[in-house]
Ligand SMILES: Cc1ncc(C[n+]2csc(CCOP(=O)(O)OP(=O)(O)O)c2C)c(N)n1
Ligand code: SF4
């Protein structure tokens with residue numbers, strides 16, 4: 001078993017934290033994991049990438065993920081960058097943070113690669129409701145956990161609580177709820193067959 | 198205890214458990230997370246009896262460590278890239294004076310052009326400075342090497358550099374067993390300086406030496422460096438006995454027995470290399486890897502023994518000597534029989550990723566005879582880009598002798 | 602008298618902001634002829650004070666130098682965000698060498714210009730506060746002390762922003778940075794550390810030393826022009842808020858800079874040959890708290906339990922500088 005996740009977003013959106021949360025949740029569940037940020041010299045708002053490897057075997061390599069099983073796209077505008085989709089196999093999955101629906105994205109020419117599975121999640125909206133700010137990363141972590149059925153809600157919650165401990169219980173708990181909501185959302189919307197186009 | 202933690206954080210916590218008295222550091226990417234975490238550990242009171250100096254430059258950082266060590270304190274610093282160059286004058290001073298201290302180098306390319314990403318040109322540029330240089334192949338080894346480094350430094354009264362790949366290791370979050378305080382205390386005795394600035398027994402440190410004795414002093418230095426090889430092995434053995442895992446030592450061979458091709462490398466690429474070796478072995482190719490953990494002093498005899506029977510050796514250089522050739526490859530060439538084919542390749546400079554695919558292709562190309570063995574090969578070079586630029590340069594240059 | 606082609610037309614007149622002023626008094630930035638020494642498209646954060654200051658400084662210097670200007674840049678945010686390979690935002694000859702040597706490199710450029718008979722080319726060096734007050738201080742002091750013909754501009758955002766917001770010798774007491782976190786009884790960056798580089802520069806008795814902020818761009822331009830009218834070593838220290846490192850809202854950058862001056866925490870003045878010649882008096886004095894509260898780096902000083910003692914100590918620091926430089930609005934008669 002292995003799951004290679006690559007996360008694309010913009011500086012300030014918590015891309016690196018998202019990869020770290022996934023890896024900690026996987027670790028909590030007795031799996032092996034590795035989160036690898038690919039740092040640029042960029043400033044707030046610039047594209048940022050991070051990877052997370054999850055496996056039931058110890059992980060030895062440290063190269064960036066070039067063939068992800070799952071892509072998380074935290075900012076819709078990034079979909080126009082060919083780098084984002086690079087290396088995604090035919091049966092790969094893309095999770096996009098947007099409140100537009102899939103048909104709308106297809107219409108806008110943002111969905112490429114016919115055989116891939118696409119899931120949309122309004123992570124910014126969810127985050128605004130629960131945190132008062134659009135920080136999409138914990139919602140997307142919850143969504144990935146739900147879709148892959150690899151990480152339990154408890155493991156995700158533990159990872160979030162540990163990571164946000166310094167920010168106070170209120171913020172940590174709001175993030176836990178955020179991840180759970182996103183998880184529920186993808187589990188209901190994607191239940192009964194993959195979203196394909 | 199095994200934890201999912203960032204490499205830098207794990208190193209900082211481990212350094213803290215080694216109870217340094219003085220930490221002096223200047224921020225530079227990708228070392229920053231280590232020294233930031235240490236400042237937190239001092240600020241929070243987790244690391245007591247430690248002075249954390251926010252110095253004004255790397256020259257100040259290493260110089261403060263020199264002063265601290267000469268005053269009988271356990272001293273630590275960390276740097277990378279331009280920072281180690283800014284320390285350059287103080288590096289052979291620390292080793293020449295025989296002052297124990299530990300420095301982490303979060304390996305990063307040297308400018309110009311400025312580049313913050315990983316290769317080995319920073320540390321290798323200081324390979325003759327008289328420091329012991331240990332390279333970590335994983336974050337677990339990086340952590341463990343720091344404990345060993347303090348032990349070695351103080352046993353030998355010499356400075357020790359622990360090199361770990363910048364970003365690739367320093368910023369990776371993975372499972373790491375950070376040694377507990379009791380374990381470290383049991384392994385690392387309190388620091389007792391060989392000589393220090395003691396008002397009760399005054400010593401002079403750093404006197405001038407003229408032509409009448411300079412060569413002898415230098416000879417003794419070289420001799421001590423070579424003797425350190427035994428200590429590196431011994432400390433690694435002691436460590437394995439105390440902590441129950443293999444880390445450090447001189448070399449890290451991986452499936453080299455009966456290998457037709459062995460890839461020699463420093464640092465974190467050994468993880469991906471091991472994956473590639475397994476894959477190719479499954480496909481019937483007799484391939485192995487040899488990690489060099491102790492780069493200085495160079496373990497000549499051990500490398501010779503490890504590669505004696507190997508017909509083809511690939512040296513993976515992540516730095517090179519401009520105008521001369523390879524660095525690691527030169528050391529390897531001196532350690533193998535003349536008949537051995539040494540394929541000296543440069544790749545992974547300035548953060549260009551050393552992916553599984555690149556490594557696999559490299560080995561297959563070597564086996565297929567497509568990589569030369571007399572010159573340095575820039576393996577992951579964009580030939581197209583270089584050719585275009587060279588053509589442009591040639592067109593620009595006025596022909597010699599002016600109007601002819 | 603030169604005229605500026607007008608693009609604005611409103612309320613039935615050509616009046617628009619400082620276009621009412623005599624052309625001589627208008628800001629360089631309002632001119633369509635400005636050099637645009639740093640073009641748009643660079644990678645600074647939203648609301649970056651350093652990017653704004655650099656643009657204004659460079660354009661003013663270009664005008665003063667009649668376009669004959671060379672600039673040397675230390676490593677730091679400005680250098681990194683303006684030159685992402687294969688792009689460059691610079692429309693002037695620009696050289697980045699290292700982090701700590703900008704002043705000496707600029708001295709070398711100035712010497713070369715002199716030696717090769719190109720004295721008309723002016724030299725401007727620029728660095729962040731780290732490249733100025735810490736690692737660059739030795740070279741800078743040498744440049745001052747030889748009175749080399751260089752204008753050195755420090756963009757002071759009070760920390761090492763390029764490497765992720767660590768403390769510098771220009772970081773104020775009480776500020777939380779990546780290596781001065783307020784842990785336990787700690788307050789963040791300690792009192793009694795750091796230095797005032799403008800006053801150190803003055804101690805070299807160089808022809809011109811000035812401070813400015815991006816809250817008053819007109820004043821900033823005027824100071825660049827004053828400096829460029831002189832020869833020898835000149836030093837300009839510009840306060841440039843950094844939304845990322847200060848934890849202030851990007852839309853508050855100018856406001857934060859103004860509050861720094863109006864609280865007395867950042868005195869704005871000019872000095873010639875070691876003597877203060879002019880100060881910008883405070884127009885509406887505000888308590889330091891008003892300035893501090895806009896910035897997350899001081900968040901731990903407020904709320905429960907907060908550190909009123911630290912706020913009071915910072916107020917005392919402001920009061921001391923107000924007295925030292927005579928910034929008090931009341932003293933004006
Ligand atoms: C010798 C050396 N040490 C450290 C660094 C890493 N470094 C690059 S920029 C920088 C901080 C820049 O701070 P500042 O000068 O205040 O400029 P800012 O980025 O804040 O504008 C540091 C520490 C370096 N490039 N060279
Ligand atoms: S970190 Fe600060 S100084 Fe650097 S670009 Fe962003 S706002 Fe400007």
Ligand SMILES: [Mg+2]
Nearest residue numbers: 729730758760
């Ligand atoms: Mg700065």
